Amino acid sequence: MRRLVWLTGRRPAARISAGRPIDRIGRRRVASKARRWPVATTARRGPGTSAVAWSAAASARRWPGNSAGACPAAATARRWPGTPTAACPAAAAAKADRAVPPRRRLDAELVRRGLARSREHAATLVGDGRVLISGRVATKPATAVDPADAVLVTEPAEGDEYVSRGGHKLAGALDVFEPAGLSVTGRRCLDAGASTGGFTDVLLRRGAASVVAVDVGYGQLAWSIRSDERVEVHDRTNVRDLTPAIVGEPVGLVVGDLSFISLRLVLGPLRAVSTADADFALMVKPQFEVGKERVGKGGVVRDPALRAEAVLGIAAAAAELGLGVNGVTASPLPGPSGNVEYFLWLRAGAPEVRTEDVQRAVEEGPQ
Structure with a gap:
């Protein structure tokens, strides 16, 4: 049976009735x-x-x-x-x-809510233990949070609190080094990796004439530090790129708290912008010195032998630039993840590092 076709070329709708054409x-x-x-x-x-x-x-x-x-x-x-x-x-x-609301990283959420100036600033707040999520202290900037979670940033206690937790680290090291001859008073200083300004805060309180605050980030420096007329701010500046033209007058004391980079890569630039008799109080972070393949779970170096190796390696690199070791001490506070960090006091003309001094610092420091 032939099919019926409309002039438009379309087939007619199917007819189920008996006796009719069927498509x-x-x-x-x-x-x-x-x-x-x-x-x-x-x-x-x-x-x-x-x-x-x-x-x-x-x-x-x-x-x-x-x-x-x-x-x-x-x-x-x-x-x-x-x-x-x-x-x-x-x-x-x-x-x-x-639909479930998307979860965000804590550092990004702090910026979104206006509780931090940047994600770097947020990470510092978390490291200082000042961020609470639903009443609990946050420990990692990457913690996932819901938009509905209560997130609170606590104010530092009044009194001797520095603008960041890092200030207590340098203060502890200076308490060890100053009686042995390291002086801050009246000196032009440089803070490498200034971040929110904890180290700079300590230097100012201990009588520094001026501080050059250098950081690769932007807008992290606490306002009380940034607005101090004794502070020269160099944001968006990589310490590896420092030159006398950037810093200006040579500095007599260099302090440093750098992450995700080995101190071996910055010793040369720091030496180039300092005076011949400058002192260096630099924090050695083993997790960035021993190599990724030797870092333990969670990014923590737990082997005391590896910690000592990291400190000795930086001391050896400094010796190639004519810098000896006047002292070594463990930071009184561990890093955010639990890493133990160490301060090296370097100076031209100082003796070579002694392995037993480094091992003693590792043994006496936090474990």
């Missing part, structure tokens, strides 16, 4: 839809019943819990998982209501 392909389509959705045949459902109304009502009866006015696509999605529901506004709205 078998169309019939299969209609039959497929019929298996999913009741065919809107108002004649068999009573006069005056609209096809749309009956279809919705049938959907509600067939899928309990589906309101008569709900979009069939939602019911389809429940019965046949994977069926797209994008065409159904009601289903899309319901899905949006059930």
Whole structure:
């Protein structure tokens, strides 16, 4: 039997009535839809019943819990998982209501809420133990938090608190080195890796004439430090790129707290911007000196032998620049992850490092 074709080229809708031409392909389509959705045949459902109304009502009866006015696509999605529901506004709205808010990194969330000037500043706040998440002290800047979590930044206690936890580290080292002859008073100093200014704060309180604060980041320095007329701020400056032209007048004391870089790479530039008789009180971080393959779980160097090796390695590199070791001591506070750090007091004309002195500092320091 020949198929009927409209002038438009479209096939007529399938006719199921006897004695009429049958579009078998169309019939299969209609039959497929019929298996999913009741065919809107108002004649068999009573006069005056609209096809749309009956279809919705049938959907509600067939899928309990589906309101008569709900979009069939939602019911389809429940019965046949994977069926797209994008065409159904009601289903899309319901899905949006059930969506879980995205979790963010703590440092990024602190910046978003205006509690930190930058992610670097946020990391410093976390390292100082000043960030609370739902009442608990945060320990890692990468901690995932919900937008609904209560995040609080506590103020430093009044009195002898420095602008960052790092200030206590340098203060502890100077308490050891100053009685042996290291002097801060009246000297032009340089703080390599100033960050929020903990080391600079200590130098100013101990009588430094001026401090050149250098950091590769931007906007991290605490306002009380940045606004001090004795401080020269050099943001967005890599310590490896320091030259006399950048620093100006040579400095007589260099302190440093650098991360993600070995001190071996900055000793030369620091020596170039200092006076011939300058002192260096630099913090050695074993996790950045021994090599990634030798760092333990969580980025912590736990082997005392590796810690001593890191300190001895920096002392050897300094010796190549004509700098000896006047003293070595462990930082009184560990790093945020638990790494033990050490201060080396370097100076031209000082004796060579003694292995037993380094080993003693490792043994007496935090374990």
